[in-house]
C-alpha cells in the first residue's frame with residue numbers, strides 16, 4: 001500500500017512538473033503564433049518529383065554508391081551489388097525484420113491509426129545496450145526485393161498508417177529509394193519518416209532531399225570516446241552533428257497539422273543515459289544554438305540495461321528520475337521549448 005501511495009505521489013509530482021513546463025512552453029510560444037502549423041494538408045514532397053526524371057536519377061545515383069559501398073560513413077568499399085557485405089552485413093537486398101502499424105512512437109507520428117514502421121535488420125551502429133539487438137546486430141529478418149518492399153509500404157498505407165516509418169534505414173538507402181519509386185507509381189501518398197541512429201553521411205542524405213518528409217535521427221552522444229566504447233563509432237559526434245544540420249537544412253522544424261499529425265520536418269531523439277554518458281547538456285546546447293530552438297526534441301527516459309550493457313558498470317542500472325528531470329531542465333535552459341511529452345498536446349494552442 002505504501003508503495004502504491006508513493007507511486008501515486010511521484011506520478012502527481014511528475015504531472016505537476018510537466019504541467020508547469022507546459023505552461024512555460026505555451027507562454028514562450030505566444031509570439032510564434034502557429035507558424036509551424038500553417039501548411040495543414042500538405043502532400044508528401046516526393047509527389048513533386050514523381051513525374052520527373054529526377055527520382056529515377058536519384059535511385060541510380062544511390063545504387064552506384066553500393067558498388068564500392070560508401071552509403072554510410074563507414075565507407076567499407078565492398079561491392080554490395082555483387083553480394084559482398086561490410087560492417088552492416090547487408091548485401092544487395094535489404095533485410096526486414098518486421099513491419100506494421102506501431103503505436104509506441106511519438107504521438108505526432110502515431111495519430112489514430114499508427115505509424116507504419118518497417119524495421120530493417122543490421123544497424124550500422126553497434127550499441128552494447130541496444131534493446132533490439134537481435135534485429136540490429138544479429139540480423140533477424142527476411143530479405144526483400146524492391147518489389148516486395150514497395151508492396152510492404154503500400155500495405156501499411158492501406159491499413160491507414162499516417163506515414164512510412166523507416167527504422168534503421170541508413171545502410172539501405174538505395175534499396176529504399178528503388179522501392180519508393182515503385183510504390184509511388186502504384187499510389188503511395190503518405191510521408192516517409194527517416195528514423196536513424198544518426199550516423200548518416202551527408203552525401204547520402206542529399207539523395208533523399210525532396211523525397212523524405214520527416215527526419216527522426218538520434219543524437220546519442222557528445223563525446224567520441226564514449227561513442228566508441230558504447231557504440232563502436234569513434235567519430236560519431238562530428239558525423240552526427242553534420243547529418244542533423246543537413247536534415248534540418250532540407251526540412252526545417254517539425255510541422256504538425258491540426259489533427260496533431262506530423263507532416264514535415266525534423267524530430268530529434270535523445271536517450272538519456274545514466275551517469276551523464278549521453279552528454280545531454282552538450283547535445284541540447286548544440287540543437288538550440290546550431291540547429292534551431294524550435295526543434296522538436298524527444299528527451300527519452302526509458303533506458304534500461306540489456307544485451308551487453310552489464311559489461312559497463314555505469315550502464316548496469318536504469319535512469320533515475322532525478323537524472324531525467326535534470327536532462328529536461330538542461331534542454332529548457334538551452335532554450336528548447338518543443339519537448340515531446342513536456343509540451344502536453346503536440347498541437348500548438350494559443
Ligand code: SF4
Nearest residue numbers: 069072075076086088
Ligand atoms: S552501408 Fe554497410 S557496407 Fe556500406 S559503408 Fe555502411 S556499413 Fe559499410
